[in-house]
Amino acid sequence: MALGLGDIKIVMVGCGRIATLHVLGYENNSDAELYGVYDKDKKKAKAFAEEHGIRKVYDSYEEVLADQAVDGVELLVPHFLHCEMTLQACEAKKHVSVQKPMAMNLAECDKMISAAAKNGVKLKVYENFVFYPPYRLAKKMFDSGEIGDPVSIRYKMNTGSLGSQNAPAAGARAKMAGVDMKAAGLEQTGWKVDPMTWAWRMNDSLSGGGPLVFDDGYHKFSVIIDMFGDVEKVSAWIDTTQVVPGLYQDCPAMIMWKHKSGKQYGVWDIVDSRDMYIQSKYYCCDERMEITGSRGILWVTRCTATMMPEVAPVLMYKDGKLTEYWDMPSDWGDSFIDSTLDFIDSIKNDREPILTGERGREVLKFSLATMDSAKQGKEIYLDDYEDKKLKKRKGFFGAFGKHW
Ligand SMILES: NC(=O)c1ccc[n+]([C@@H]2O[C@H](COP(=O)([O-])OP(=O)(O)OC[C@H]3O[C@@H](n4cnc5c(N)ncnc54)[C@H](O)[C@@H]3O)[C@@H](O)[C@H]2O)c1
Structure with a gap:
């Protein structure tokens, strides 16, 4: 068939x-x-x-x-x-x-x-992510003025390794942390990822940048532009966290920006919660978004993972009332x-x-400017931004085998 x-x-x-x-x-x-x-x-x-x-x-x-x-x-x-x-x-x-x-x-x-x-x-x-039904619903409500005029957007992302099938050396890390999965009543979580898939990702001259801010982050930059439109300027701190000895990922990271449309600001923070259990069918990465308007607030409580299945995928606070929205597909696969x-x-x-392609370029520009802002320690205006080609780096880890 x-x-x-x-x-x-x-x-x-x-x-x-x-x-x-x-x-x-x-x-x-x-x-x-x-x-x-x-x-x-x-x-x-x-x-x-x-x-x-x-x-x-x-x-x-x-x-x-x-x-x-x-x-x-x-x-x-x-x-x-x-x-x-x-x-x-x-x-x-x-x-x-x-x-x-x-x-x-x-x-x-x-x-x-x-x-x-x-x-x-x-x-x-x-x-x-732009097609994820809870984001689509939130965008529709936001665009139709349900929560008034746009004010700010807050994005939170954390990865967790406890019991994860997709985090490198998750088992060893849980042992080191002294967490007993059985005693805690926890099943393995996430999907299996072939370790070879990390090989090209760990060399930035093959992947283009860090696994969280650049690679997975493209989704978040894309949704942010989808929700509030083009970005005027960005300012970021991107630190490093050791995953296994000698190998680092690009977090904790704090990214702030202003949209071109007016006094609309956003902030996105990324952390690795090494010993946290995140329920997921896919990557053990949880995302939560909060969109504030002049009259109310919208929350999207999940995407890649379903860390809190008891909470509605979309919630709205408005006129003193909290409303839950459950009636939509909310599996990441959708x-x-x-x-x-x-x-x-x-x-x-x-x-x-x-x-x-034009919109994809704008999203990439936001992401590259974010990384450069962190490197240079200054805010970057996207209209003035010119990126530089990455130098070819040899070796398995490229830039990620050391702090950068
Ligand atoms: N949308 C999402 O949420 C999401 C999630 C993960 C990955 N991705 C993206 O999908 C793409 C693939 O990621 P992945 O995680 O599946 O990677 P992967 O490493 O698991 O798979 C890549 C595949 O490409 C094959 N390949 C390598 N060079 C090739 C060539 N020259 N010709 C043909 N095949 C070749 C490899 O053999 C491998 O099977 C990347 O762009 C990645 O960023 C998107």
């Missing part, structure tokens, strides 16, 4: 961790079919195709691009490949959905945007379905995807 029943034929390139959630949008899809897969690890691609009932397994990217039956590609590969593989696909007249972060730097974004325009193909930056459907619909109806 084919995955998807439609005429638009898409090939997935890269069958790693996140590919499993990209399949969801093709189930019962009457417009598109997930027609084939390619991964440089052929065994992995074959196993993935078998598991999901995907018809074709390609031997090379060139073979994918030469196949006249293929309309578009979904690129789910390490970040340093995003630009080059997008350019190749555009030249072959294939539509492109490229996973976040769009690219490593702004010059790459410009090349990608021009290549798509020159070849008349769609370029979608695949970011799924955001992937809607993001995929946006890509397919943009091809079907010849319209721009919601997250265009």
Whole structure:
């Protein structure tokens, strides 16, 4: 049985961790079919195709691009490949959905945007948080003036390793902390991540930046722009936390910004709660958002994880009353379905995807300016911002094997 029943034929390139959630949008899809897969690890691609009932397994990217039956590609590969593989696909007249972060730097974004325009193909930056139903509801309520005029946005993110299947050396860290999972009545949490997926992420000249602020952070920068619009200036502190001996991640981090639309400010803080248990089907990373208006407050209480399942996904405080909103899909996987459907619909109806290359560039600029603000110890105005290319770094850990 084919995955998807439609005429638009898409090939997935890269069958790693996140590919499993990209399949969801093709189930019962009457417009598109997930027609084939390619991964440089052929065994992995074959196993993935078998598991999901995907018809074709390609031997090379060139073979994918030469196949006249293929309309578009979904690129789910390490970040340093995003630009080059997008350019190749555009030249072959294939539509492109490229996973976040769009690219490593702004010059790459410009090349990608021009290549798509020159070849008349769609370029979608695949970011799924913007499609997460609780965020969509909060945005709809906020846009319709439910909580009055926009005042501020507060984002909180913490990772937790206790019992996590996706944090490096989580078991050893729990032992060192003296936490007894059994005695505490806790099951393992999160999904399994192949340790090799950290290999390219731990070298910033392959990943583009830190795992929290740059990599995962792209989602948060994207949602922040989605909610309150473009950013005028940003100021950040980004510290380091040791994950395992010799390896650091980019937190605690405190990021503050001002939007262009007026006196609207935001703050986002990221911490690693090493010994905290976070209930999740996916990464053990919890996000909470608070949007304050002149008349009330909206909260979105989850996204990747479901740390507090007893709390409604969306809450509103207004006119002295707290209202809970439960009636919506709120699994993180739901955001992937809607993001995929946006890509397919943009091809079907010849319209721009919601997250265009231009918007992806703006999100990347916010993220790069944040990292530079922390490095330089000063606030950065985005309109004046020019990024610098990262130097190639050798070795497994690149910059992350030491404090930076
Ligand atoms: N939307 C999200 O929430 C989310 C979550 C995780 C990852 N991502 C993004 O998805 C992308 C992939 O991440 P992942 O976690 O699945 O990584 P991964 O390391 O698990 O998978 C990457 C896959 O790409 C393959 N690959 C590497 N080079 C290749 C090449 N030249 N040609 C073909 N295949 C190649 C690898 O063999 C591997 O199977 C990244 O851009 C990442 O930031 C997004």
